[in-house]
Amino acid sequence: MKLTRVLKAAAIAAAALLPWAPTPGQAQEWRGWNIHAADYPNGRGMDRFGELVMQRTNNRIRMRTYHSAQLGQQDEAIQQMRLGSIDFANFNLSPFNNLAPSTQVVTLPFLFRNVEHMQRAIDGVAGEEIAKDLEQIGIIALAWYDAGARSLYTVRPVRTPADVRGMKIRVQTSDLWIDLMRAMGANPTPLPFGEVFTSLQSGVIDGAENNWPSYESTRHFEVARFYTTTEHSNVPEVLAVGVQRWRRLNEQERNILRDAARESAAFQRQLWAEREQVSRRRVEAAGVTVIEITDRSPWAQLMEPVYQKYTGNNPRLSGMVQRIRELP
Known part of the structure; x- marks a missing residue:
């Protein structure tokens, strides 16, 4: 009898761990x-x-x-x-x-x-x-x-790739993002998104990168007053x-x-499109300096090692890149 109760209890516990499956109509x-x-x-x-x-x-x-x-x-x-x-x-x-x-x-x-x-x-x-x-x-x-085009925002002006060299830039926890920033000459610094404001404020980092709404809604523009439209990523x-x-x-x-x-x-x-326009107007009204990048080729040319590392030896991924580039 005792063994029966133990087995029954074990079965109930195991069932509780299974994904819940509703009956039809439930x-x-x-x-x-x-x-x-x-x-x-x-x-x-x-x-x-x-x-x-x-x-x-x-x-x-x-x-x-x-x-x-x-x-x-x-x-x-x-x-x-x-x-x-x-x-x-x-x-x-x-x-x-x-x-x-x-x-x-x-x-x-x-x-x-x-x-x-x-x-x-x-x-x-x-x-x-x-x-x-x-x-x-x-x-x-x-x-x-x-999710919008992501650009650099920093505590001092960035107009060319040379200006980024040595700067500590917050990135997401991703090998590709780390390599992307290294290709720019920056010092990539992975941090949780919630720590960016205080890290900019205290000098732990010199900048970060994100889209207009994120830059504005988190009030990062209060501590990083320069926004450079690199638009390096649109994930x-x-x-x-x-x-x-x-x-x-x-x-x-x-x-x-x-x-x-x-x-x-x-x-x-x-x-999203509407919010981007609103966010940009808000930070410009707050006195942020927006540095427009019209020719991105000097930046893009630095990325060849990144493409080679992540797609060069993989026909499937390199084929995806090619098909995307060929889209009208």
Whole structure:
């Protein structure tokens, strides 16, 4: 009898660890992760996604997004999605560079000519390849959000690559980003995003790099008063669902999620373009010096070692680069 009770208790405990599988028609409560504030274009895009899914499934799938990294930082959230404790999320692709090889391609510096070129690539050939790699690590890509062109902002003026030499520039925790900054001649300094303001203020770093809305919304412009439009990177972001949730959906539900994700992406991209203009006007009004780079070729020429290291010996990745460059 005692053994029977022990086995029964063990079975209950094991069942509790298994992914929850609702019965047909039963409501599902989904948890979503977002690093940005709720009113940021990405936050509003994710909320739109959730609303559309709930409407079109008659509330069988109820989505709640936890904004402002309430469920952890991005590296933690990626692991939680792979384990099944986060159901959907909006991720930057750079932290996937060491997990999904094709994400390295869209992270390569000076690859995209402009926003339209990036969107054609990620909605087509680049997105298809990245989606394959993400699925291999338990993440289903549904749509692609804009994240803006990233540029340098620093405590002293930067007009040419020579001006960056020796400067301590904050980068994301990624080998490719470290090599990118080294190619510029900078001293790359990986730091959590939340530490950038105080690190600029205290002199731990001399600058960072990001898009207009991030530069403005974090108030980094108060401690780094020079913004140089290198636009060295324009990495899209993914709106994704965990593979454990995905496998439990029927085809009709999957189509609902795909359509809702694409509609939310169109909405987010429009909001993003508007927000970029607003953010730039705000920092210029605050007295930031904007240094416009019209000829990026001197910067791009420094990146050949980066391309060689990350795609030179991989026909698949070098082929992706070529196809992206050939897009009209």
